[in-house]
Amino acid sequence: MHTPLMPIPGHTDPVPVSRPGLVDGVTPREDGRVDLMGLPKKRIAELFEEAGLDAKAAKLRAKQVFHWLYHRGVTEFEPMTDIAKTMRPWLTERFVIGRPEIVEAQVSTDGTRKWLLRTADKHDFEMVFIPDADRGTLCVSSQVGCTLNCRFCHTGTMRLVRNLTPGEIVGQVMLARDALGEWPKGANDTRTGTMAGLDFDEETEEAASAYTSDGRLLTNIVMMGMGEPLYNFDNVRDALKLVMDGEGLALSKRRITLSTSGVVPMMARAGEEIGVNLAVSLHAVNKDVRDEIVPINRKYGLEELLQACADYPGASNARRITFEYVMLKDKNDSDADARELVRLIKQYKLPAKVNLIPFNPWDGAAYECSTPDRIKRFAEIVFAAGISAPVRTPRGRDIDAACGQLKTAAEKKSRAELDRLAEEKLAALG
Ligand code: SAH
Ligand code: SF4
Numbered sequence: 001m002h003t004p005l006m007p008i009p010g011h012t013d014p015v016p017v018s019r020p021g022l023v024d025g026v027t028p029r030e031d032g033r034v035d036l037m038g039l040p041k042k043r044i045a046e047l048f049e050e051a052g053l054d055a056k057a058a059k060l061r062a063k064q065v066f067h068w069l070y071h072r073g074v075t076e077f078e079p080m081t082d083i084a085k086t087m088r089p090w091l092t093e094r095f096v097i098g099r100p101e102i103v104e105a106q107v108s109t110d111g112t113r114k115w116l117l118r119t120a121d122k123h124d125f126e127m128v129f130i131p132d133a134d135r136g137t138l139c140v141s142s143q144v145g146c147t148l149n150c151r152f153c154h155t156g157t158m159r160l161v162r163n164l165t166p167g168e169i170v171g172q173v174m175l176a177r178d179a180l181g182e183w184p185k186g187a188n189d190t191r192t193g194t195m196a197g198l199d200f201d202e203e204t205e206e207a208a209s210a211y212t213s214d215g216r217l218l219t220n221i222v223m224m225g226m227g228e229p230l231y232n233f234d235n236v237r238d239a240l241k242l243v244m245d246g247e248g249l250a251l252s253k254r255r256i257t258l259s260t261s262g263v264v265p266m267m268a269r270a271g272e273e274i275g276v277n278l279a280v281s282l283h284a285v286n287k288d289v290r291d292e293i294v295p296i297n298r299k300y301g302l303e304e305l306l307q308a309c310a311d312y313p314g315a316s317n318a319r320r321i322t323f324e325y326v327m328l329k330d331k332n333d334s335d336a337d338a339r340e341l342v343r344l345i346k347q348y349k350l351p352a353k354v355n356l357i358p359f360n361p362w363d364g365a366a367y368e369c370s371t372p373d374r375i376k377r378f379a380e381i382v383f384a385a386g387i388s389a390p391v392r393t394p395r396g397r398d399i400d401a402a403c404g405q406l407k408t409a410a411e412k413k414s415r416a417e418l419d420r421l422a423e424e425k426l427a428a429l430g
Pocket of ligand 2: 146149153226227
């Protein structure tokens, strides 16, 4: 059955509300079985107890299952060799280990990979993997669409939004590891549908025991796919906790970055409760321009935003806040803009670095990318003030894979439709 999508709320704060079927952060399923992906170990133990195990057995089984899920990457109960053979069908009847469905997987000539994924209730969203010499970064989505409407962002033109569950968020990381073949060899022999064409076949104990975080392709995660992560705070937090959990995916918080367009009231909690690196989509240095291109600025202005950055728990010279700045021709790219950016960073004493992002155009967008010379000059001004200001090289252009530029199967809209949608979303911002 096709679950109806939640419309954008009208004249209210545009925080998506949870819908029936999304209780407890459990990923909804038609067959009534409970998807364990994305649930904390304690919740898994409770579910096992509710299903009839005594408390002690439930706790032990939860610990074992959790290990198989996140350390071995299994998607079925049958390979869980330390769980009694008779118990495995019992688990299979009641529970599943879900992954988002893969609709399409593409590989760019530069090695960037993009996946179009689908939730169990048939909403499409995207994920991108960007390999570099010294790291591999997975760009993860937090929502289907986005309730905000940054005027240069394609995701903002999607009308329909629902929050992704913790299972759908952590499930993206699991899928990427599946595709990259990053589980201990032999753990995946029952899995079907991996796309990497990588070799999982030899089942050797040495391979399993050699399982460490060294030599992995996927080393970093950025919450820079579709959606505004701080408008789906609880689910993003719960998912990232599993990603960071030493008994879960065990990725260091230093290798995870959450990007926000500036949901000021949630920033302190993000620092305290998640503790990952912060990136802020600044994109403009004065009210008029930022109001236009990042409309949440009308609700939480630049001063508030920069103060929240100055107060961000855990930010230091060793852990800088990244300011993302999309380069839009004749909009935000003058020398004066660059100097004002430097002034603001100094005024608020921010441990900052600036990421200059060449605008990635899409059909119907109202902006153009700044010229290479302009970008270079802008970068020089910021850099001369002692602030690191790399220009982010576009990746995966041939497959439209740039983060924040995630094209979906969403139908193309006319300019007039885009404007109408923008007005609607602005009204919702109040
Ligand atoms: N909603 C969050 C995270 C997702 S967007 C946020 O806005 O921060 C990730 C980054 O990609 C943001 O900095 C966003 O502004 C940028 N982005 C979006 N569309 C883009 C485009 N067409 N070209 C270049 N960068 C874009
Ligand atoms: Fe949403 Fe971020 Fe795109 Fe703005 S830039 S519309 S907040 S996804």
